[in-house]
Amino acid sequence: MRYFFLLLTTILFSTTLFSQALDPIKWDASVKKETEDTYILCFKATLDKGWHLYSQNVIESDEIAPTPTEFTYANAPDTYELIGKTIEPKGIEKYDNIFEMDVKYFEKKAIFSQKIKLLDKSIKTISAEVFFSICDDERCLAPQVIKFDINLLGGASENKGDVSSITAEDKNKSEALHIGVTGWDVFPAEHVDEKSYFKIFILGFLGGLIALLTPCVFPMIPLTVSFFTKSAKDRKKGLFNAILYGFFIFIIYVLLSLPFHVLDSLDPEILNNISTNVTLNIIFFIIFIVFAISFFGYFEITLPASWSTKLDSKATSIGGVIGVFFMALTLALVSFSCTGPILGSLLGGSLSSDGGAMQLSFGMGGFGLALALPFALFALFPNWLNSLPKSGGWLNAVKVVLGFIEVALAFKFLSNADLVEHWGILKRELFIGIWILIGLGMVLYLFGKIRFPHDSPIQKLSKGRKALGIITLAFVIYLIPGLTNTVAANLKLLSGFPPPLFYSIYEKESHGPLGLNAYTDFEEGVKAAKTQNKPIILDFTGWACVNCRKMEEQVWSYPEVTDILKNKYILISLYVDDRKKLSKDDQFKFLKPDKRVKDIETIGDKWATFQTVNFKNNSQPYYVLLNADMELLNYTTAYTPDTNEYLMWLKTGLQNFNK
16 A cells, blocks of 8 residues: 555566575775874775665664664773774664664665774784674565774784684584475475566556546546647647647656656655655645645635646647647646645655655656546547546546545554654554544445535435445445454555554554464474474564564464464574574584684574575575475575465475375
């Protein structure tokens, strides 16, 4: 629903098992000398497109939270002292619905600096390390530690560790991480997920089609087409002008999005930043309420009449191709009272998501295309004009229905502001309750129980009113479970639109995912699988993994998926960012394939390395189906928001286990 007005996007997610050990960030260190005893240490992170690194300043939380970037400096303050804190760039700040907090992160490049003052001037090298985790829109990578030896005379090198320090015991513990997974010949690669968003394209296109059915646009179709086909000296020229008129309508709406590209080029994050701006969201709320009142017929929003008059005179005096362009521009202006609120919804929806200016251009193009097509089609097939319904009271009914929709959309923006500021005034159940009241009002209107200023008396309910009224009533009934404190409260069709499930008037206890029995130790889970003769679902996850939470709330919560995970599989959830220390006996040094030495000191270190060693993958969420003999039961998979696809993946694993 949050992409309701998006025109078209096609995402190809194509990865193989042996290309999943990702390394989308590079670190470099350098040093600048200020005085004889003061230096500035610089750490530069360069990230691949789409990945982001979190700030050092993350609010501590007992619940899920991003992994903050941390810098530590060896031997301070014995031989040198830190002057102030490690300075970081401005970064991007926005509210995250999953973490339920404001988060700050960096994209593309981030430079951190730390000023130091030497206490022992004989010191030539400073040892420092950075602890961090990075994410993109679909996955997070396990936290890593990069160590540096910085020569104060100039230059720095990454400290990969001393290979000679690895003992026989370390090698034995490293070898124990290998579980010998078999079945790669049967399931050699992660599933290639090609997701088409043609449904979203159709929904976006429908926004323009709805605008066609408003009183400002619909009567213009036969008038304009007749003008072009009858005023031209020959039919071919009239046909050409009508098609050109439609083309210019499309171009005009695309051009309206260009200023946002300028803003995007000045600051690539400006559209993302304003989407969570409290003031802007409140302004959108007020604007949408005003649009709705206008649609209800209490007043009309119009642009100055002089604008359309001047354009109309120019179109008449100039003529030709330029004259046709001014005619199209005139239509865009005179129809604003009907199209403006819909375009406002389009703008608001684009700014509330991550698509930015390009998404807005696609949406505006789709809107313009829907408006343009009738003029071209009816010019090509003029006999179709006879089949158009006559203008009448039904056009005003369309406007009123759009008014109810505008009110519903308005509360989404108020909800955004409420979430960011933690006001607690629009909890999930109240939001859904308001939508239920709006839906009931729309039902009463469609069945003629309430009227607005420009409505004509209803002698008989049309089939269209009855059908739309029944559909709206069904939607209201669908919303009602959202008021309860049950599993039915998770309204999947609206996922991401109302406030999150945890933003509730009810007390929410923190258990495992959805209250499922999840083992957090691999060996214990395998023993349970052998005892109960069940297959294993290995869930590589993280406390700070956004899409892990999305999978749990939106896919795992589906009743059939929940039932399978609860009763058919042994769930083993391994948290790769768990910073709880292992006992001294369980800690060891691990030699990575690139000859770096990794200290396995925490639970997260162990499971992150375990994932990479056995599955050549270091991203989360990541799911593996196994039996207790370590045989694959299906291909491995990652973020899969399509519930049916994920369900079939689980069922196929069960079938292969039973074979």
